[in-house]
Amino acid sequence: MxxxxxxxxxxxxxxxxxxxxxxxxxxxxxxxxxxxxxxxxxxxxxxxxxxxxxxxxxxxxxxxxxxxxxxxxxxxxxxxxxxxxxxxxxxxxxxxxxxxxxxxxxxxxxxxxxxxxxxxxxxxxxxxxxxxxxxxxxxxxxxxxxxxxxxxxxxxxxxxxxxxxxxxxxxxxxxxxxxxxxxxxxxxxxxxxxxxxxxxxxxxxxxxxxxxxxxxxxxxxxxxxxxxxxxxxxxxxxxxxxxxxxxxIDTDLFDPMRDPAIAFPYRTSIAKKRKNKAVLQRELGLDEAEDVPVLAIVSRLVEQKGLDLLEGALEGLLAESLQLVVLGSGEARYEELFARLASEHPRRVAVRFGFDDALARRIYAGSDIYLMPSQFEPCGLSQLLALRYGTVPLVRETGGLKDTVQAYDEYTGNGTGFSFRRYHAADFLLAVRRALTLYRNAPEWQRIVDNGAQRNYSWxxxxxxxxxxxxxxxxxx
CATH class of the missing domain: 3.40.50.2000 (Glycogen Phosphorylase B;)
Incomplete structure (x- = not known):
């Protein structure tokens, strides 16, 4: 045919x-x-x-x-x-x-x-x-x-x-x-x-x-x-x-074992992933701290992506021990928001405007949690790339995000990420805090990463x- x-x-x-x-x-x-x-x-x-x-x-x-x-x-x-x-x-x-x-x-x-x-x-x-x-x-x-x-x-x-x-x-x-x-x-x-x-x-x-x-x-x-x-x-x-x-996704093109853009090849090893985190932190001028979770966004900076939820949850997010990395470009109000955050918290927040494919791959490899609190998302590829690189996605239950990310259940040990349903900053913040709690439990976090690695994301x-x-x-x- x-x-x-x-x-x-x-x-x-x-x-x-x-x-x-x-x-x-x-x-x-x-x-x-x-x-x-x-x-x-x-x-x-x-x-x-x-x-x-x-x-x-x-x-x-x-x-x-x-x-x-x-x-x-x-x-x-x-x-x-x-x-x-x-x-x-x-x-x-x-x-x-x-x-x-x-x-x-x-x-x-x-x-x-x-x-x-x-x-x-x-x-x-x-x-x-x-x-x-x-x-x-x-x-x-x-x-x-x-x-x-x-x-x-x-x-x-x-x-x-x-x-x-x-x-x-x-x-x-x-x-x-x-x-x-x-x-x-x-x-x-x-x-x-x-x-x-x-x-x-x-x-x-x-x-x-x-x-x-x-x-x-x-x-x-x-x-x-x-x-x-x-x-x-x-x-x-x-x-x-x-x-x-x-x-x-193209699993040959996006493979943390063979990706020339990242410093330390790995599959599901959190220890090697943290080496990539250290490289990312140095590159972006963040404090080097392997035990501090890095939350990442690689996206068009537009309303669809739920960035107003992140803005509404900022006070609560910044009260937590975490770092935030953003790569993308889009609406002026969101670029101004992230530029201000990076200026006020230069060792905790790093922002790069535009698109850089190699940096995007280093962010997937060096971050711990990937944020997609979208208003709507027809499919989304970023959450699939995050899972491929052992970065745990946190998503709103809409469109393809609902179809591709299974909320983790600590009682059964099943699930590949974190999710929330209602489009509200409080629900988003609650999901982030739950993810941070489990991040501090190393065996539990490894299980989530392993679950994600077992999924087939190829075409x-x-x-x-x-x-x-x-x-x-x-x-x-």
């Missing part, structure tokens, strides 16, 4: 978050199970020439986008056994960052058309186009409308994966009418209309043949008004076609679930 992934980002070329990790890792896991998988994505300015030196141009063509006729080059190459196609248009993609521009609608409408036009020039027609998030939501719509009666596209099925429902690609109806070449009749409640505008996310949800999202619990949550981001009714309508499949199980969805789609075709 030939599967084409269409996504706005993918490791190793471009990444802003978990989407890039998933699109980089899942194709390899599917290929290991005998599937032919390719990835198509934009050629961004941040992609280094050295990374695609072996790529070749397979086609040059024109994409009609409303009244515009835009040139497009299609590059092809292989990385780690996976074929990648890059959509080249410097006007849209040769910019400083991946996202955040006033013409996002035009940039990704162009991408969706270019993906489908590019199928005319590739060797193997895909049986299924696997689309990811709002940037590709127009592809299922086009397959069911504009390209429906063209023989080349007839029978191609589409799968649409929701990575984060909050980001929906909502634009004015005038803009989308212009770009897609459609009339206002396409902007009704049962089509693209969304509160007076038009939604690319809704297009993917309504027109794809099957839907997935990135955890079982999130699949349930997004069908409710609380987490449905005003699309819960549409998702309930498509509920029979919606499957929750939890993400995995293999998830890839089998995706393969089952593909087979179902192909059968329906």
């Amino acid at each position: 030939n599967i084409l992934f269409a996504a706005s980002e993918a490791v190793p070329f471009a990444k802003t978050g978990g989407l890039g990790d998933v699109v980089g890792a899942l194709p390899k896991a599917l290929a290991a199970q005998g599937m032919t998988v390719s990835v198509i994505m934009p050629h961004y300015g941040e992609i280094k020439d050295d990374a695609i030196r072996s790529f070749r141009r397979v086609a040059s063509f024109t994409v009609k986008l409303g009244w515009r006729n835009q040139a497009c080059n299609l590059l092809e190459g292989h990385v780690d056994g996976i074929r990648y196609y890059l959509i080249v248009n410097d006007y849209y993609y040769k910019r400083g960052t991946l996202y955040g521009y006033d013409d996002e609608a035009e940039r990704y409408a162009f991408f969706c058309f270019a993906v489908l036009e590019g199928l005319r020039y590739i060797d193997e027609r895909p049986a299924i186009i696997h689309c990811h998030d709002w940037q590709t939501g127009i592809i299922p719509f086009l397959l069911k409308t504009r390209y429906r009666d063209i023989p080349l596209y007839r029978g191609i099925r589409s799968l649409f994966t929701i990575h984060n429902l909050r980001y929906q690609g909502v634009f004015s109806q005038e803009t989308l009418c212009d770009l897609l070449g459609v009339g206002r009749d396409m902007f009704t409640l049962d089509k693209l209309e969304f509160y007076g505008g038009g939604s690319c996310m809704k297009a993917g949800i309504l027109y794809a043949d099957k839907l997935t999202t990135v955890s079982r619990t999130y699949a349930e949550e997004i069908q409710t008004p609380v987490h449905g981001e005003k699309l819960d009714g549409v998702l309930r309508l498509r509920s029979p076609d919606l499957t929750g499949i939890v993400n995995g 293999s199980a998830s890839a089998r679930d995706y393969a089952a969805v593909y087979r179902e789609l192909a059968g329906n075709g």
